[in-house]
Amino acid sequence: MGNQLPNQSYQVFKSRPLSTEGKDALIFLYQPIIESDGLALYLSLAADHQSGTIAADAAEHVILDLLNAMNVGMQRFMQAKEKLEGIGLLRSFEKTDPQQGTSYLYLLQEPVHPLDFFQDELYSYLLLNRVGERKFEQLVSLFQPQRASLTSFQETTTSFTQAYGLDPKRFAASESKLQSVQQAFQEDQQPLALEEAAIDWDFLLYEAQRRYIRSENFTPAFKQKLLMYHALYGYDVLELLDLMADHVSLTTGEVDQKRLEQAVIRKSRQTFSKTTRSEDPETESQLRRFNTLKQNGFSDNDILLIQESEHTAPIPFLKAIKVEKNSFMTDSEQWLIKSLVERSPLPNSVINVLVHYALVVQNNAALNGSYINNIAAQWSELKIGTAEDAIKHVRNLVKTAKEKRTRPQTNGNRIIRQEKLPAWAESPVEEATLTPERQAELDRKLQNYLHKKAGDK
Missing domain, CATH: 1.10.10 (Arc Repressor Mutant, subunit A)
Structure with a gap:
C-alpha cells in the first residue's frame, strides 16, 4: 500500500x-x-x-x-x-x-473482552512486557472474576430441561434457519496474528532435536510465543535455540516455558543495558586499544570493522551486510554460518571478518559453501584467533599474491618454484568490482545499520 x-x-x-x-x-x-x-x-x-x-x-x-x-x-x-x-x-x-x-x-x-484478553498468552505477554510485573498484577486483580463462597451451600438450580423442555423434532426442523441467523451475527474479527514465515521452522526443529528438545514442545501456542520473542526482541533462530536449551529437561526433553519467558525478558534487559553503556564516551581501556590498533597500521574503517565483528553475532552480521547490499540471507548461507559457529574453532569475530571479506571486499553476491569452508579450514590451521589477525592475514596473502604475479623470483637461470597460495587467496582484491570508495561507503552503512539495530533492542 x-x-x-x-x-x-x-x-x-x-x-x-x-x-x-x-x-x-x-x-x-x-x-x-x-x-x-x-x-x-x-x-x-x-x-x-x-x-x-x-x-x-x-x-x-x-x-x-x-x-x-x-x-x-x-x-x-x-x-x-x-x-x-x-x-x-x-x-x-x-x-x-x-x-x-x-x-x-x-x-x-x-x-x-478483558476475560478473553487474560486467557490469551500473547495478549497477556504483550501487556506484561509493557507495564512490568507490579502493574500487570494490579490489572489482573482489577479484571479477575469474583467467585462467590459456596461453603455449606447445596445447589438447587432448576435445569433447562425441567424449566422449558425441548422437542427434538421441532428443533431439528428449525436448525437450518437457526444456523443462518448464527452466521449473520458472527463478526469478521481478526485474531492477533504473527508472521509465521518470520522463523525458519524446519531449521529450528532440526536443530532442536540435536539439542534434545522434543518436537512435542512446539505446539501452536508455543510457536506463537517464539514468534512473539522474535518480533519483540529480534531474537533469531540460534538465539531462541540457545535460550530453550538452557531451560529444557535433560530427562524429558520438555522446555520450561515459564522459566524461558523469564530468561527472554532478562536477556532483553541485559542487552539494552549493554547497548546503553556502549553509547557512553569511550573508556580509557577502549581508547588505549584504539590507539594501539592505529599504531599497528589499522585504519579507522579497519578499527570500526574490528569493533563490529567483536560485538555482533555472525547471523545478524551477515544479515546486516545483505541488507546494505539490497540482498537477502539465503537458507544455505544461514546453515553455513551455523555450521561454522558450531564446528570450527574460529571465534565469531573472525567468522565475521571472513564474511565481510567474501561479500564486501570481493563483492560476491552470496557465500559459497566450499569456498568459505576452505578459508575457514586454512585459518583454523593457522590458529587465527582475533579479528585484527584475520584482517592482517588477508592483506599479507593478497599482497604476496600480487608481488609473485608481477615479479617471479629467479636464481641464476633457474626459476624458483613459487609457493602456491590457497585458491581463495588467488582472487585479487583489485579485480573486485567494488572501488575503495564504494567499499568504505558499504562499511559505513553496515556500521550505521548495526548501531541502529542495537539501539532498537
Whole structure:
C-alpha cells in the first residue's frame, strides 16, 4: 500500500457500538501496548463512525481532519495506525478510482473482552512486557472474576430441561434457519496474528532435536510465543535455540516455558543495558586499544570493522551486510554460518571478518559453501584467533599474491618454484568490482545499520 496523504478521504465502519467492556479493555489493557497515539486514533475513528451513523448524508472524511483531531503529523498517524492493525483493532483497505483518486476504508474491530484478553498468552505477554510485573498484577486483580463462597451451600438450580423442555423434532426442523441467523451475527474479527514465515521452522526443529528438545514442545501456542520473542526482541533462530536449551529437561526433553519467558525478558534487559553503556564516551581501556590498533597500521574503517565483528553475532552480521547490499540471507548461507559457529574453532569475530571479506571486499553476491569452508579450514590451521589477525592475514596473502604475479623470483637461470597460495587467496582484491570508495561507503552503512539495530533492542 502506498503512502497516505492528508487530502485523501476515508470511511469508517464498525459492526456494533463500542461496548462498556470493550472500552475498559481499550483504556486499561490495550493502551500500554498501542500507546497514546494509538488510543487517540481508535477513539477518533470510533467518533467518526458514530457521527456517520447519526448524520443523514454519512459523508466521507478527510485524513487531514483526523490529523487535526489527534494533533499529530502523518508519521505519527501512520505509526499509530500500524499499531492498531498489528494488534487486531483495525483493518485497512484502499480503493483507487481514476477520477476520485485513492480512498480508504477502515474497519474498526471490537477490543477483546478483558476475560478473553487474560486467557490469551500473547495478549497477556504483550501487556506484561509493557507495564512490568507490579502493574500487570494490579490489572489482573482489577479484571479477575469474583467467585462467590459456596461453603455449606447445596445447589438447587432448576435445569433447562425441567424449566422449558425441548422437542427434538421441532428443533431439528428449525436448525437450518437457526444456523443462518448464527452466521449473520458472527463478526469478521481478526485474531492477533504473527508472521509465521518470520522463523525458519524446519531449521529450528532440526536443530532442536540435536539439542534434545522434543518436537512435542512446539505446539501452536508455543510457536506463537517464539514468534512473539522474535518480533519483540529480534531474537533469531540460534538465539531462541540457545535460550530453550538452557531451560529444557535433560530427562524429558520438555522446555520450561515459564522459566524461558523469564530468561527472554532478562536477556532483553541485559542487552539494552549493554547497548546503553556502549553509547557512553569511550573508556580509557577502549581508547588505549584504539590507539594501539592505529599504531599497528589499522585504519579507522579497519578499527570500526574490528569493533563490529567483536560485538555482533555472525547471523545478524551477515544479515546486516545483505541488507546494505539490497540482498537477502539465503537458507544455505544461514546453515553455513551455523555450521561454522558450531564446528570450527574460529571465534565469531573472525567468522565475521571472513564474511565481510567474501561479500564486501570481493563483492560476491552470496557465500559459497566450499569456498568459505576452505578459508575457514586454512585459518583454523593457522590458529587465527582475533579479528585484527584475520584482517592482517588477508592483506599479507593478497599482497604476496600480487608481488609473485608481477615479479617471479629467479636464481641464476633457474626459476624458483613459487609457493602456491590457497585458491581463495588467488582472487585479487583489485579485480573486485567494488572501488575503495564504494567499499568504505558499504562499511559505513553496515556500521550505521548495526548501531541502529542495537539501539532498537
